[in-house]
Amino acid sequence: MWQVFLDGCSVLSENWSVALGAIGVTCLGCGLSFFLLRGTTREKTIPWQSGFLLIFFFVASVILRLAFVTETLVPPYFDSVEHFRLVNELVTALESSALLETIPTLTPGYYHLGFHFLAALLTLGLHADPINVILVLGQVILAAIPIPIFFLIRSKTQSNTAAYFGAILAGFGWYMPGFAVNWGKYPALAGLLVLELVLSLAYLIPRNKPGRNQTVSIVLLILWIIISTLFHSRTLIVIVISIASWIAAGKMQSLSKHIQYLLLGILLAAILVLGLLIQKEPLLALTLEPYLDDGIWVTLTVLVLSLIALIKFPRGVYFCILFIFWIFAALFISVSDWLPGFGNQTLLDRPFVEMLLYLPLSILGGLGAAGFLQFLNTIKAIPEQIRTSIRALSIILLIGTFSISSMMNYDFYPSDCCNFVRYDDTIAFDWLDRNTPPDARVLIASTQMHVLPSGPSEANVGTDAGIWIPALTDRVTTFAPFGIDFRSPGTLEGLCKEQINYIYVGGTDQKFNAAQLQEKPDWYEGILFLPNAQVYQITGCTKL
Amino acid sequence: MKKIPLLVLLALMLLTGCSREAELTPEATQTPAPPPLSITYCDIASSDLCLEGFGQEGEDKMLILFKADDRSFADIYVRVDQPEGEVAFECQQSKNFPENVYCLGEAFPSESSIKLDIYSKSDASLIAIGVFIVEYSGISAPDVDFGIDTPEATATGSPFVPTSTPKPTYPNYPNYPNYPNSTSTP
Numbered sequence: 001m002w003q004v005f006l007d008g009c010s011v012l013s014e015n016w017s018v019a020l021g022a023i024g025v026t027c028l029g030c031g032l033s034f035f036l037l038r039g040t041t042r043e044k045t046i047p048w049q050s051g052f053l054l055i056f057f058f059v060a061s062v063i064l065r066l067a068f069v070t071e072t073l074v075p076p077y078f079d080s081v082e083h084f085r086l087v088n089e090l091v092t093a094l095e096s097s098a099l100l101e102t103i104p105t106l107t108p109g110y111y112h113l114g115f116h117f118l119a120a121l122l123t124l125g126l127h128a129d130p131i132n133v134i135l136v137l138g139q140v141i142l143a144a145i146p147i148p149i150f151f152l153i154r155s156k157t158q159s160n161t162a163a164y165f166g167a168i169l170a171g172f173g174w175y176m177p178g179f180a181v182n183w184g185k186y187p188a189l190a191g192l193l194v195l196e197l198v199l200s201l202a203y204l205i206p207r208n209k210p211g212r213n214q215t216v217s218i219v220l221l222i223l224w225i226i227i228s229t230l231f232h233s234r235t236l237i238v239i240v241i242s243i244a245s246w247i248a249a250g251k252m253q254s255l256s257k258h259i260q261y262l263l264l265g266i267l268l269a270a271i272l273v274l275g276l277l278i279q280k281e282p283l284l285a286l287t288l289e290p291y292l293d294d295g296i297w298v299t300l301t302v303l304v305l306s307l308i309a310l311i312k313f314p315r316g317v318y319f320c321i322l323f324i325f326w327i328f329a330a331l332f333i334s335v336s337d338w339l340p341g342f343g344n345q346t347l348l349d350r351p352f353v354e355m356l357l358y359l360p361l362s363i364l365g366g367l368g369a370a371g372f373l374q375f376l377n378t379i380k381a382i383p384e385q386i387r388t389s390i391r392a393l394s395i396i397l398l399i400g401t402f403s404i405s406s407m408m409n410y411d412f413y414p415s416d417c418c419n420f421v422r423y424d425d426t427i428a429f430d431w432l433d434r435n436t437p438p439d440a441r442v443l444i445a446s447t448q449m450h451v452l453p454s455g456p457s458e459a460n461v462g463t464d465a466g467i468w469i470p471a472l473t474d475r476v477t478t479f480a481p482f483g484i485d486f487r488s489p490g491t492l493e494g495l496c497k498e499q500i501n502y503i504y505v506g507g508t509d510q511k512f513n514a515a516q517l518q519e520k521p522d523w524y525e526g527i528l529f530l531p532n533a534q535v536y537q538i539t540g541c542t543k544l
Numbered sequence: 545m546k547k548i549p550l551l552v553l554l555a556l557m558l559l560t561g562c563s564r565e566a567e568l569t570p571e572a573t574q575t576p577a578p579p580p581l582s583i584t585y586c587d588i589a590s591s592d593l594c595l596e597g598f599g600q601e602g603e604d605k606m607l608i609l610f611k612a613d614d615r616s617f618a619d620i621y622v623r624v625d626q627p628e629g630e631v632a633f634e635c636q637q638s639k640n641f642p643e644n645v646y647c648l649g650e651a652f653p654s655e656s657s658i659k660l661d662i663y664s665k666s667d668a669s670l671i672a673i674g675v676f677i678v679e680y681s682g683i684s685a686p687d688v689d690f691g692i693d694t695p696e697a698t699a700t701g702s703p704f705v706p707t708s709t710p711k712p713t714y715p716n717y718p719n720y721p722n723y724p725n726s727t728s729t730p
Contacts, residue, residue, distance in 0.1 A: 073641060183723050286723075351723045417724045423596055427609060427646045430638040431601075472640050529680070530599040530607070
């Protein structure tokens, strides 16, 4: 853990301006909204000690999260290349005051540019490297994700302890949503943060003091819903799910206890059935992995606490259960019937649901913790002093032990699964830039994506560092499946027909088979060999 | 009010930790002074300048791969001591990753021992030395005798069908196996 902290500090000291800028923009929007709402709601002001601890928690989280950047040369996985391109193009557009003309041409049909716009502003404002900005901003956003959860739980329970517990769960309880940075899911992570803000504001507004003008609050809420959609369009679906769940939870609470428990049973059974369906389908089974495999003990703790929460905060528990039900169901609801342009997509996709499940679970945990602490206060048979001791011990156990064990087991560094670009690739890119003609075409490894279990593949994505070649060397690339057979005459013929000059072999598991290229020295000449990156020139076209 | 000392202590811990680290960061180090640094492989001891390994360009050129965490070590050239005389290696910093440096020169046979003298380009001073065995480990160059790790997935090949336009298109939201978890393989 100390090493993580030192690595984080090292990144912070090397990128302090970008980090401060990222912290600034992250806090500004959130802070401003809550500042405008200050005094309008019946919320108790947070004691300054708790506020200080919250800032400490956020700063410490930022430092720990920044350790991720020590082992990443570029943002991970294939999505990040597109983020880099969009940020670069937005920077150029901002510099040339051609933003309005540029936005429609960036990527037709792809419109959630909020994260890219924010990164472009920081890049431009700080004269920073966009790669560093994306990496650092992503980690700062990740560190900020637990903060609105703190406010949500505190608003509901008036317990700082429970709010901290919920925030720690959201940040470090499971490897999601943090692991999503390995997938380059920066817009989705930013969307989650804004979604939490929307939910916090939506929860606070009905609690406005009587007679207060609600216009500012409602305008703020609408503004944040629009911003949230710009950051990640699917958050709009989650906002609708949240509002529907909150209203339905209120209705449930107004029913008799028997009916409430009957409905709760039906909902839990439906979640179980949906969970089994998810587990049964290989394409969806990974959804629950962070919460059932490594995170099973945390999830079980939350489930036990949920029982206590059910007694003290039934509406909150009903909301979380309805929320889980709807996001599971959204995995199976196809949008193709009413939105033909969106192909085989479902209302929510597997990675997003996997990232999102922490939200209801953290809230359940926080409510449960508050319920437990309230329960301790109600045991009148125990003398006051012993009750206080038990309460203190519980707080130490809940926050101290839990947070320490969570953070000790948490992996703050990038996963091998998705870190495409390594040292050798950076050398190979530079070598390609200096030693190949500007119009050279390079073949890079790819694989097909699948959106629905039964649906056709909709696009190809890069599977090694070759995907960064256009962005970093300006050379044109062409995808080919990483399992392509280079010994086949048909393959050589196809490559020659496409006028491809070079083949790039990266260092991931899903790279081209270099052994096959070496089997055909008359067709492919090895021109650069590094331990984890190679470049071959296609020389066999003249022999066809 | 009883909590104030605790909170101040927490803040001090955070600040002290960071300031201690800042002292260790490259910006805080002094410019190198004689005698020259003795360098080793980066995976043994990462330092201001370390050796990542060796590579090959074609069949007769060798690349010496360095990592210069301290950028003042990045602008260098290398001389290799040989009984027949010195061999010079021209070095380049990677354009996008200037801490990554590679030097190009005449190839040495695998397993040969070479002494690297690393000079600063700015004042031609000797800034680092190191003795290494040339190993093209992991390299699958035709004239190097070792195998390459072949992923299982590539065992069954398929003929080439070009599948992309020059610029990568933004993918639709995909599913497994495109987004592996930490415990699953890609």
